[in-house]
Amino acid sequence: MPTLDVELNGETVHDIDAPDSFVTDGPFPVVLENTGRSTHVHLHFDDDLDRVAALDEGNHFVGDEATRHVHVRTADVDERVRGKLKIVTGYGSNTTYVDVRVDPSPDTPEESVAVDERFSAPPERTPDVPPRQQAVNALDRLVRRGGVAGAAFGLLAVAAAVAVALAVDSAVVWLAVGLALMIAFGAALVAIL
CATH class of the missing domain: 1.10.287 (Helix Hairpins)
Known part of the structure; x- marks a missing residue:
């Protein structure tokens, strides 16, 4: 599974360092790695991409020198879908766009993999905040x-x-x-x- 890595507060406060483009054929995490003071990050897909990709929440808090993983769900597509992921920090003071392309997933093999039932459900509660x-x-x-x-x-x-x-x-x-x-x-x- 590909990972979209984003560095926050690298060179200056509210700085965003993200790749220009990203390609995936299924769900993926956006990894927000904060190298400075705590910050709020807003993630938003444009209209084209919003039809096939979804976030549980658009606003995220990333603590001092912390890393936050944001899961992105994608729908199965028959043809490539292109769009932009907007990344905003500092309550709008800094914005970066990443060109995202969602490709059709390759044909999956006929054989199935047995998965333990315990892994099929999400954890019963979210971890406690320190x-x-x-x-x-x-x-x-x-x-x-x-x-x-x-x-x-x-x-x-x-x-x-x-x-x-x-x-x-x-x-x-x-x-x-x-x-x-x-x-x-x-x-x-x-x-x-």
Whole structure:
């Protein structure tokens, strides 16, 4: 099975190094090898190629110096189909196109290969995301949703509540401040996750 290798962040940030053309006669992986900081990559087939090739998802996150394999399904074709794979990084700041050709698959031999039933089904669950990556993803979601301003406002509210509690010096006020902080913290966690 041929592999379409794409290097990300090679010479500069959001740099894409991919071959000019790629030929396949069946499904293939796009291997996104990131040599720098984490990045988001968008993959998209043009209309001609989209009729015979498909991705489960177009947007992909590739961590710091990580490699991600993206599976591309192809339909059986009777004649060659040509099109372009668009690769975008940096939220549109850099774009590269790869000319892709899907050829009819060669005739398969009549003999069959026995395959263990365990290999015919996909795994029951996806692998767990490492804790460090979960933290990076949560921070990314916080920034994209405008949570930085909310977090700053929340810190100011906490400081004001503590100042009032110190000034009044009452157990009831301390209890109310503590309860409000726990509710706000829980709401913030729900919003981030």
